[in-house]
Amino acid sequence: MRHLETTGDLIRLHSECLARGWGPRGIPVDIMGQISDNRYRMYFQSANPASAQYKWLHAAVSILRPKLVIEFGRERGLSGLALWAALRHLPIYKLISVDTEIGGDYFANAMIDDRNFQRVLGSSLGRDCMRQVQRFRWKDPDIVFLDTTHDYAQVGGEITTWQDTWYPGTLVIIDDIHLGDLGVLWGELPWPKLNISNDVHETGYGIAIFNGRQFRPRRRVLRQNSFEREYRGRF
Numbered sequence: 001m002r003h004l005e006t007t008g009d010l011i012r013l014h015s016e017c018l019a020r021g022w023g024p025r026g027i028p029v030d031i032m033g034q035i036s037d038n039r040y041r042m043y044f045q046s047a048n049p050a051s052a053q054y055k056w057l058h059a060a061v062s063i064l065r066p067k068l069v070i071e072f073g074r075e076r077g078l079s080g081l082a083l084w085a086a087l088r089h090l091p092i093y094k095l096i097s098v099d100t101e102i103g104g105d106y107f108a109n110a111m112i113d114d115r116n117f118q119r120v121l122g123s124s125l126g127r128d129c130m131r132q133v134q135r136f137r138w139k140d141p142d143i144v145f146l147d148t149t150h151d152y153a154q155v156g157g158e159i160t161t162w163q164d165t166w167y168p169g170t171l172v173i174i175d176d177i178h179l180g181d182l183g184v185l186w187g188e189l190p191w192p193k194l195n196i197s198n199d200v201h202e203t204g205y206g207i208a209i210f211n212g213r214q215f216r217p218r219r220r221v222l223r224q225n226s227f228e229r230e231y232r233g234r235f
Contacts, residue, residue: 001066001142004169004209010194014207017059018199053175053201054082057145061086064171066142070096070133072124072158074148079175083145084111096133096141098124100148124148125157125222140167144210147175152185156221163215170210178204181219189215 004010061069061083067090069083080097087093088110098120111117120132144166146155155174166172177186178197186195186206193208 001064001169004064004171005192005211006209007192007194010192010207010209013060013063014194014196014199016063017056020059020062052199053205054078056196056200056205057082057173058086060171060173061143062089064142065090066171067092068094068096068138068141069143069145070098070138070141071145072098072100072148073145074100079145079147081111083143084114084117087116088114094118094136094138096120096136096138098122098129098133100124125161130161139165141165141170143171143173145173145175150176150179150182152181152217152219153222155182156185156215156217156219157223159215160217160221161223163210166210168210168212172208172210174206174208175201176203177206178202184219185217188218191215 004013057079066087069087071080071083073079077097077099080095084095087095093116095117096119097117100121100123112119118136120129122129122132144162146158148154148158159172172191174182174186177183177195182204186193186204189208190213191208191211193206195204195206197204197206
């Protein structure tokens with residue numbers, strides 16, 4: 001993957017995503033065909049900055065060409081679909097989706113059958129989840145996408161739980177940084193970062209580069225969230 005180190009690198013990446021992802025060829029037609037809900041189809045097709053987060057994800061992956069992406073979500077699987085739609089064209093890739101709720105309505109059949117896609121269901125903060133992810137022989141994710149419960153305690157807990165597995169240069173994407181107290185967490189991150197909300201998502205969108213410095217939360221964070229059911233196997 002392209003090396004990322006500074007805020008300037010983030011600015012250049014965002015500019016390239018804007019140039020690439022907002023055109024008529026943003027999301028492939030075969031991926032659009034997997035989305036039955038008109039509202040979510042609009043999110044993929046619209047050039048409206050209020051809801052262009054999926055197109056941005058697709059463009060960023062196409063530009064950076066990561067080998068390993070891990071996303072943390074909780075419901076429909078649209079972000080995972082956008083990530084996979086770009087990853088599938090790369091010679092080497094793996095996508096791991098950690099979901100705290102069953103959901104996954106929009107995971108394409110081809111995506112589910114892809115041996116390079118793995119899904120883990122359960123607590124994003126639990127030891128069992130960590131063991132399942134490690135079982136997939138993953139190491140040093142190039143991109144981490146955080147989009148579960150939008151509050152300081154949950155996202156802060158995910159960062160403190162998983163940051164030891166990242167490397168200096170990992171791109172960390174956090175959705176909805178304008179909701180609840182996520183803005184406080186965003187302000188505390190000790191890494192190069194860029195708020196691209198005005199161009200991407202009205203409820204907030206932040207991108208940062210993990211630089212090896214540990215995030216040390218100033219507020220209470222969760223060590224185990226409320227989704228305690230553990231799921232095993234591949235979905």
